Amino acid sequence: METVFDPTKFTVSKAKPLPVLLLLDVSGSMGGSVGGESSKIQVLNEAVKQMIDSFADEEKMETEFLVSIITFGGTAETRHMPKTASTVKWTNMTANGGTPMGEAFSKAKILIEDKEIIPSRAYRPTVVLVSDGAPTDNWEGPLESLITDGRSSKCFFMAMGIGEEPGIKVLERFISQTPVLAEVNGNKVPNKVFHAADAKNIREFFRKVTMSITIRSKSQNPNNIPASSNSSAESEGYW
Numbered sequence: 001m002e003t004v005f006d007p008t009k010f011t012v013s014k015a016k017p018l019p020v021l022l023l024l025d026v027s028g029s030m031g032g033s034v035g036g037e038s039s040k041i042q043v044l045n046e047a048v049k050q051m052i053d054s055f056a057d058e059e060k061m062e063t064e065f066l067v068s069i070i071t072f073g074g075t076a077e078t079r080h081m082p083k084t085a086s087t088v089k090w091t092n093m094t095a096n097g098g099t100p101m102g103e104a105f106s107k108a109k110i111l112i113e114d115k116e117i118i119p120s121r122a123y124r125p126t127v128v129l130v131s132d133g134a135p136t137d138n139w140e141g142p143l144e145s146l147i148t149d150g151r152s153s154k155c156f157f158m159a160m161g162i163g164e165e166p167g168i169k170v171l172e173r174f175i176s177q178t179p180v181l182a183e184v185n186g187n188k189v190p191n192k193v194f195h196a197a198d199a200k201n202i203r204e205f206f207r208k209v210t211m212s213i214t215i216r217s218k219s220q221n222p223n224n225i226p227a228s229s230n231s232s233a234e235s236e237g238y239w
Contacts, residue, residue: 017066018217019082019118019125020055021111021155022048023104024093026073029133030162031095035198040132040162041095043199047206048090054210055085063217066122068111076103082117101131101170102139105146112152123222126213127152129159129174130205134167143170147177156225158212160194160205168193182212183227 030041037043048069055065068082074097080088111117112125127146146152157178159171171193181191196202215226 015061015064017064017119017122018213018222019066019122020213021108021125021127022069023108023127023129024069024071025099025131025133026071026093026095027099027133028073028096030073034163034196034202037199041093043202044130045092047203051206051210052085052088052090058214058217059084059086063222066118070104070107072100072104073097076100076107078107082111098136099131099133100137101135102137102142105139105142109142109146109152112155113150124154124156126156126158128209129171130162131171132162132166135170139170143173147174153177158191158209160196162196162202180225182225
């Protein structure tokens with residue numbers, strides 16, 4: 001008897017998502033220039049869009065980049081719920097208001113802990129914080145909860161301070177649970193707050209974030225820190 005092919009008995013494996021959550025400062029001070037050049041918010045818009053476009057280009061069957069964006073300026077707002085990079089429709093951010101960073105930490109915590117939003121099968125998320133100043137709200141409790149409790153404590157944390165007076169104390173605490181950023185040729189690359197004094201530095205930070213996450217997506221185990229045996233990675237100054 002001839003066997004009849006039944007397509008309902010076969011399933012196509014879904015890509016395993018690698019979440020990337022951006023916490024971006026859009027307070028009024030971000031409207032000022034950086035290094036006497038373009039405004040901080042303008043450069044940030046360009047850099048984030050380029051990163052998302054790069055992820056969209058990299059998306060393959062095995063891995064997808066689940067991008068979400070929370071902005072904080074006046075209030076904290078979930079600008080983009082987690083979605084694949086190729087489906088993010090980017091619109092430029094504007095600068096206004098104070099720096100409610102604590103509120104942004106709380107919103108990030110809610111997103112990461114919700115298994116309906118970020119499924120259990122997802123790889124460990126990368127959370128990136130960018131700010132040019134100190135928080136204007138209560139941030140200590142929300143930050144501690146984000147980096148030390150529950151699912152969110154397992155994230156990779158990266159941060160950049162823009163301009164002359166970023167809230168370094170907060171940014172350093174934010175990345176403290178991710179002491180090692182990568183491993184290049186067997187040497188551990190320590191994580192640190194990236195300081196952007198000009199527009200070029202902002203673009204460079206996002207290029208490095210993109211490289212770090214892309215290397216993870218192609219590794220045997222993306223839940224581990226990125227590793228590279230490429231000698232050029234070290235000479236380029238991985239971080």
